[in-house]
Amino acid sequence: MEEGQESFISHLIELRDRLIRALVAVGLVFLALVHWARDIYTLLAAPMLAALPEGGHMIATDVAGAFFVPMKVTMMVAFLIALPYVLYQAWAFVAPGLYAHEKKLALPLLIASVVLFFVGMGFAYFIVFPTVFAFINAFAPEGVAVMTDIDKYLSFVLSTFLAFGVTFEVPVVVIVLVRVGLVSIDKLKEIRPYVIVGAFVVGAIFTPPDVLSQFMLAVPMWLLYEFGIVMARLIGKAERAEDGDYRPLTEAEMEAELDRAEAESAANRERP
Numbered sequence: 001m002e003e004g005q006e007s008f009i010s011h012l013i014e015l016r017d018r019l020i021r022a023l024v025a026v027g028l029v030f031l032a033l034v035h036w037a038r039d040i041y042t043l044l045a046a047p048m049l050a051a052l053p054e055g056g057h058m059i060a061t062d063v064a065g066a067f068f069v070p071m072k073v074t075m076m077v078a079f080l081i082a083l084p085y086v087l088y089q090a091w092a093f094v095a096p097g098l099y100a101h102e103k104k105l106a107l108p109l110l111i112a113s114v115v116l117f118f119v120g121m122g123f124a125y126f127i128v129f130p131t132v133f134a135f136i137n138a139f140a141p142e143g144v145a146v147m148t149d150i151d152k153y154l155s156f157v158l159s160t161f162l163a164f165g166v167t168f169e170v171p172v173v174v175i176v177l178v179r180v181g182l183v184s185i186d187k188l189k190e191i192r193p194y195v196i197v198g199a200f201v202v203g204a205i206f207t208p209p210d211v212l213s214q215f216m217l218a219v220p221m222w223l224l225y226e227f228g229i230v231m232a233r234l235i236g237k238a239e240r241a242e243d244g245d246y247r248p249l250t251e252a253e254m255e256a257e258l259d260r261a262e263a264e265s266a267a268n269r270e271r272p
Contacts, residue, residue, distance in 0.1 A: 015093060018089040018090070021089055022082070022090075026075075026078050026086070028082075029078040029079075029082045033078055034071070037073070037074040040073055041073045041074075044154075045153065047130045048148060048153060050130065052146055056137075056145065056146045056147065057147060058150050059149055059150070065149075066150070069151050073154065080118075083114065087110065105179060109175065112171075116171065116172065117166075117168060120167055120168030121161045121164060121165050123164055123168070124160050124163075124165075128164065128216050129157075129160075132207075132212060132216070136208065136210065156208075159206070160206075164217065167202075167217060167221045167224070168224060170224040170225050171228035174228025175231055175232045178232040178236070188225075188228075188232075195222065196218075196222050199218040199219075200218040202217065203215065203216075203217035203218035203221070
């Protein structure tokens with residue numbers, strides 16, 4: 001019992017150390033970028049500024065908004081820049097407890113998840129924002145000055161980034177569901193009509209109340225669902241070709257995997 005408690009405490013200490021390293025990394029990147037906080041916010045606001053009518057501009061209605069909003073944006077950028085290191089710390093903590101075949105699948109999926117999330121954010125910034133802002137501002141009535149509050153704009157941008165980032169994770173979700181055996185590829189094809197309807201419902205909920213932005217979220221979600229089905233089939237074929245028919249680990253193999261994982265965990269804890 002004491003040995004188990006010591007192992008649990010050592011895992012908590014390792015988790016604390018890795019969290020501290022991740023936070024320090026984000027903090028250092030933030031300090032390096034804080035001098036350019038105003039420029040970073042201007043870059044984030046560029047799609048809206050470009051779509052505003054002549055003479056239009058953004059405003060800060062909160063007393064401290066002109067200071068805190070650029071700081072929030074800079075912190076977000078610092079986190080994204082430090083994200084590879086943060087994920088490395090998470091992977092180094094989790095990896096020793098995984099079997100070899102789980103590592104073989106988990107690491108590529110983790111990398112793909114990060115890349116797809118960034119692609120989703122890029123799609124929102126470069127494609128969705130200019131199109132939607134120009135479409136909405138074009139309907140401003142005569143004599144109405146379009147002036148967006150910078151804090152509300154930041155909230156809108158973050159929620160849209162999150163919506164599109166998560167949407168672009170659909171292929172990873174599909175692959176994981178097929179890989180763990182929760183659903184078959186045939187079943188995914190069968191429920192395709194419901195997925196398409198669900199994509200448009202999600203688009204209506206998480207985008208501005210206009211048909212254009214709804215389509216720009218729903219259509220990529222559907223296409224990524226189809227892409228996930230294709231990738232799940234290809235991964236399944238590749239695994240069968242490489243490993244032959246799947247068989248569960250024997251008791252001896254499972255014990256060997258557990259011993260290896262414990263040895264790796266102990267070696268990680270001993271590192272400075």
